[in-house]
Amino acid sequence: MPDSFIVNHDNYTDNYIRDILRSVHSIAIVGASINWKRPSNFVMKYLIQKGYRVIPVNKNSVGDQIYGQNIYPDLSSVKETVDMVDIFRPSKEAPQLVENSILIGVKVFWMQLELRNDRAAKIAEDAGVKVVMNRCPKIEYARLFGELGWSGFNTGVISVKKRRT
Amino acid sequence: MLKLHPNYGFNTLAVHSGSAPDPATGARTFPIYQTAAYVFDDADHAASLYNLQSPGFIYSRLSNPTVAALEEKLATLEGGRGGTATSSGHAAEIIALFPLMAPGMEVIVADKLYGGTINLMGKSFQKFGWKAIFVDTEDPESFQSAITDKTRAIFIENLANPGGIVTDLEEIVKIANGAGVPLIVDNTLATPFLSQPLEWGADIVVHSTTKYLSGQGNALGGIVIDSGNFPWLGNPKYPSLSSPSAEYNGLIFSETFGDLAYTMYNHAVSLRDLGCTQSPMNAWLTLNGVETLPLRMERHCSNGLAMAEFLEKHQNVEWVSHAGLKSSPYFKLGKKYFPNGTGSLFSFGVKGGYESGIKLLESVELFSHVANLGDTRSLILHPSSTTHRQLTKDQQIASGAGPEVVRLSVGIECVEDLIADIDQALNNLR
Incomplete structure (x- = not known):
């Protein structure tokens, strides 16, 4: 892999995250909870509001739905294209989940806040899959596309252009 | 930075x-x-x-x-x-x-503080059941020995009221990290x-x-x-x-x-x-x-230091507490933590104590007598008769606001005009 593709997992550039969030359309959330009070459920609801196709995966809730979407037991059961996998599972499960993600052709493997597994990241990147760790796509979307700034957070976004609403 | x-x-x-x-x-x-x-x-x-x-x-x-x-x-x-x-x-x-915080919990507070903060934390916090433990800004060991299992935070002023005092931040950071607060x-x-x-x-x-x-x-x-x-x-x-x-x-x-x-x-x-x-x-x-903070702060700092240097040489001034002066015990810490200047708020001791302090602020023409700081306009204050008057005499002295203390917040006017004004007022004291 050329050097220019090496990603610093301690400090992602805004462009790296922005390109991912702009390029993916369907996101499978592994560990999505049917309990609407859980963070995974928050993220799912938010990403649906922002126009993403979100597919919940949770082996303990098969037969249920979250926001009208059927819950799949695992990634290999999903019968549609998945651009990105976002995991709400312990870091130690990440390598196996990366393998499963590669098999179904995902482009991005994302690990939530507090999650990090550099071995999983290497497996993914060696297979050409982009990796984000210890971040939340909901927070990153809100930060980079204007909503979080208006909550008083430092977005790092400097612009003299009128933002599209 | x-x-x-x-x-x-x-x-x-x-x-x-x-x-x-x-x-x-x-x-x-x-x-x-x-x-x-x-x-x-x-x-x-x-x-x-x-x-x-x-x-x-x-x-x-x-x-x-x-x-x-x-x-x-x-x-x-x-x-x-x-x-x-x-x-x-x-x-x-x-x-x-x-x-x-929660009722019964403690916050360790450095004692060189704005007088209003001493009141807020020392008295009003008690109504929430919060306990403020005051320690010596200049003695990191006093912070360490105040730590208990109820400590939930440490609070300090960086450049401390009423001016010219620099807290050794790195030392306090170590203590906070060690205490996990x-x-x-x-x-x-x-x-x-x-x-x-x-x-x-x-x-x-x-x-x-x-x-x-x-x-x-x-x-x-x-x-x-x-x-x-x-x-x-x-x-x-x-x-x-x-x-x-x-x-x-x-x-x-x-x-x-x-x-x-x-x-x-x-x-x-x-x-x-x-x-x-x-x-x-x-x-x-x-x-x-x-938006104009950088421009103003540069001027505040240069005006403030020039004023401090002038006062230090004046016969009717006992002492000047400005961390930018080489005579200041905080000069070295000031250079470390504030390489671009130590602001424009500082205090000095006027000869003649309380009465002289009051006479001085009534004799100036360009300095507004207000309980504020950090204004484009130059401001003057006699803490022991205003901001710190609700404190006991011991508290006043401990927080650097004794009877002879005059506090200036030097504005962004022509510094020669400000110096001339203070000079005439000081000369008017005798």
Whole structure:
């Protein structure tokens, strides 16, 4: 892999995250909870509001739905294209989940806040899959596309252009 | 100085951060969103906002776009993760501690402080059951020996009132880290242009934005800025952030919001319940003020140091406490923590004590006798007869506000005019 593709997992550039969030359309959330009070459920609801196709995966809730979407037991059961996998599972499960993600052709493997597994990241990147760790796509979307700034957070976004609403 | 942005420096960020053109109209100056409430798209949108599932606006007591623009600008300049603007600097002190404290818990407070803060923390905090333990700003060991299992935070002024005192931040950071409690630094007198406490390892910064940040004495306000670095998750000392919140359906702030947790809590709970929110008008005035902060601070610093050097040589002056003077015991620390200047607030002792102090402030022509600081205008104050008069004599002396002490906040006028004015007033004393 050329050097220019090496990603610093301690400090992602805004462009790296922005390109991912702009390029993916369907996101499978592994560990999505049917309990609407859980963070995974928050993220799912938010990403649906922002126009993403979100597919919940949770082996303990098969037969249920979250926001009208059927819950799949695992990634290999999903019968549609998945651009990105976002995991709400312990870091130690990440390598196996990366393998499963590669098999179904995902482009991005994302690990939530507090999650990090550099071995999983290497497996993914060696297979050409982009990796984000210890971040939340909901927070990153809100930060980079204007909503979080208006909550008083430092977005790092400097612009003299009128933002599209 | 912290690297605040991958592409831009401090002065650029002071102008641009947080205040991009208005997305609705393209207005180039950030608009004043003078509204109490915001319409919901539909019932589900309302539910999402109330449940904290989506960012957005409900009611201006919790958040407001103009106030949020100021919060982002100052969070950016301090190198923090997020900010919570408040109705005053005092409110910022309360809001900074609100997520951390509970009845019976203790905050360790350095004793070189604005007199109002000594009252607030020493007396009014008792009504919340919060206990302030005052320690010696100049003696880090006194902080260490005050740590108990009830300590929940350490609070210091960076450049301390009534001027000329520099706290050895790195030493206090070590003690806070060792105790596993956040260090809160009041950076009002320095502003992020002169010092960024987060760079040295502080966890939370507070300001009275009324001072140099707004810059013209026209808008009350305060702000709390969080580094996003303190480990709240699973931390039993801080149940507000680490345990389920009943009013938000069992949500755990540190789990759901990660490094945004403290700032989210301050908007969703602290401001919601205490109501000491900054007004959009004041936020707008301060937003404009911060754009010129670097220019003003350079002038404040050069004028302040020139004035201090003049006073030091004057026959009717006993002493001058300004960390930029080579004679100051804080000169070395000042160079370390404030390489670009130590601000324009400092104090000096006038010969003749209390009576001379009063006569001096009544004889000046260009210095306004007001209980404020960080104004474009030069200000003069005799702390023992005003800001610190509610303290005991011992407290006055301990906090550097004895009877002979005169405090100046040197403005951005022609420094030769200011020096001539003080000179005639001092010569008028005998």
